[in-house]
Amino acid sequence: MSQFIMAGTSLLILFIIFVHALFYRATVLATPSCDGRRIHIRKLPRKFNTDILFKCSTVDPFSPNTCIHLRNSGLGPRTCNRSRSWYRTDHRFLEPFFHRRLLDYPCLVSDPSLADAVYLPYYAGLDALKFLHALEDDHEHYNRSVDHGKDLFDHLVRHQSEIWGRRDGHDHFLVMSRPAWDFSQSPGEYMWGTSFLEIPEFFNVSALTLESRSPAYQEHAVPYPTSFHPQNLFRLNRWISRARISSRPNLMLFAGSGGGVNAAPNIRQSIRNECTDRGDLCEIVDCSKEKCEHNPMKYIKPMLNSKFCLHPSSDTSTRRGVFDGIIAGCVPVFFENSTALSQYGWHLDEEDYKNFSVFIPKEDVVFGGLTLAKVLANIPLKKIAKMRERVLELVPRILYRRHGATVELTNIKDAFDLAIDGVLKKIKKRLGSI
The missing domain is CATH 3.40.50 (Rossmann fold)
Structure with missing residues (x-):
């Protein structure tokens, strides 16, 4: 049953991505308020996002009921059938939820050359679990955490390389729903964590994490999601x-x-x-x-x-x-x-x-x-x-309001809105210094 629920969630995300792609350019060009705020969602192979969701039942051997927390685009199941604002939210699923919210962002562009920032819809924290919890007989992942992120970088420079090469990744950002320390393992050291944030090729990418290191050049901390997600x-x-x-x-x-x-x-x-x-x-x-x-x-x-x-x-x-x-x-x-x-x-x-x-x-x-x-x-x-x-x-x-919220509520900036504002300023400042 969990596989069917999760499959529906993944297909829904893919469908919404397709529909939004049809309207990116026309919507943004007619909106002067988007100046300096235009975002392009980079197209990635499914193995970097929705395929990870399809494997939710095996992604974490210590949490056998992981799949149920994919409901409602990552908010998790409602606390009860009558609830309209409260969910059993697992913070590890901030990545697909953030992706879902970004699909409603009013300043998306399909043409990356028009974008002020490029979002990478890679579910890095969820994908890291296969390294963090790998058993010794898993030769593909055990003690291979230094490889986390290398497939992604290889794709970015081989497919539509002009998007990455235009600013050497300085305008790219992603969400990592774990503390930055979990991605800061020094290459060659087999301790807790992966080496994603230690890969030199990703030093230019901005990462939104649940906890940042100090000093934090690459990442910036955003609030943990709570269980309260009002829609109006x-x-x-x-x-x-x-x-x-x-x-x-x-x-x-x-x-x-x-x-x-x-x-x-x-x-x-x-x-x-x-x-x-x-x-x-x-x-x-x-x-x-x-x-x-x-x-x-x-x-x-x-x-x-x-x-x-x-x-x-x-x-x-x-x-x-x-x-x-x-x-x-x-x-x-x-x-x-x-x-x-x-x-x-x-x-x-x-x-x-x-x-x-x-x-x-x-x-x-x-x-x-x-x-x-x-x-x-x-x-x-x-x-x-x-x-x-x-x-x-x-x-x-x-708080992170629910996707599809009323206009009245969207006029009040929530944690997602402030994170987007912050990363746009961070990228603009970084581009101004190179």
């Missing part, structure tokens, strides 16, 4: 109103995994210990046995009931929970700048963090004995209310 302004405003009036009896919440009793001293362990001792002030949503992102109701309701959401880093600095908490109007508490402050400059203003978040150095908690409840309980209620209001003002900027 009414549903967006209704949800924000609900989050605004929520009573929030809990002082703080931690939703995540890690930090067990046998772990070495770390911020997650400190948070769990304090929350366990102060259950009257702190709630834990344990995600160690189930991916919470696949069951948003498990954590959204507790977030609505909490004043502050605690966001410690884990294997990587960033976490999807930051954006889930913002959607719920839960004031974020950060313990490292790299969790958000140094990442999402197109969507969250660095100068604005003090207005909607709290920063507590993790060293003060882990080794200094600082009590989180004491710090947060001392913040005046009026200040908390003001911070929460600012958090709610950020909601439209960090």
Whole structure:
């Protein structure tokens, strides 16, 4: 059954690509507002995108139900049959969803010579899984992660080479729905990750990743997709109103995994210990046995009931929970700048963090004995209310609205729109410096 569902999704994407191709040029040439914003979608063989979706049942051996998250063009299945805004979204499928949204972009051009930027519809994060999870008997992929991306580059320079050669790839961009560190393995080192971003031929390409390195020349971080994808302004405003009036009896919440009793001293362990001792002030949503992102109701309701959401880093600095908490109007508490402050400059203003978040150095908690409840309980209620209001003002900027949204909602820029604006500016700046 999953193969039929996924096949329908892939064919639908291909059909939409064909229909849009018929109207690219006429639409754009009649739209002066597209000056400096024209994008060409590079035609790639199916092995770089839809064929990967057709293999969804085997792409990740550790997630046997991967195919269901392809529903609704990558948003995943609805949380319930009546839901029109909430989905069981897996962030790994941001790539096909971004592709689907770009097909509705008003400034597409079929002629690459007219384009200010060229989008590569390559599902790099999904394709990387065959290298990341390859077993020893898989001789084609095991310890071959250095080859990730070489087929793509070979195609770009052999087919319509003038598109690549015009600006040596400086005007190309793609989406990679994993942290940049997963594509930063040094060639010859067989550790976690692939070497896609370390291939010199791709140094000119801009990559939209879920977490960027520092300094980030190639990539720029975009928000993790949450489970909330409204299709009209009414549903967006209704949800924000609900989050605004929520009573929030809990002082703080931690939703995540890690930090067990046998772990070495770390911020997650400190948070769990304090929350366990102060259950009257702190709630834990344990995600160690189930991916919470696949069951948003498990954590959204507790977030609505909490004043502050605690966001410690884990294997990587960033976490999807930051954006889930913002959607719920839960004031974020950060313990490292790299969790958000140094990442999402197109969507969250660095100068604005003090207005909607709290920063507590993790060293003060882990080794200094600082009590989180004491710090947060001392913040005046009026200040908390003001911070929460600012958090709610950020909601439209960090959510990905559903494709096919009403005109009323499309007039408000969401995470996708801001990512496109950002990458166009990045490419323009790069072209101006060469």
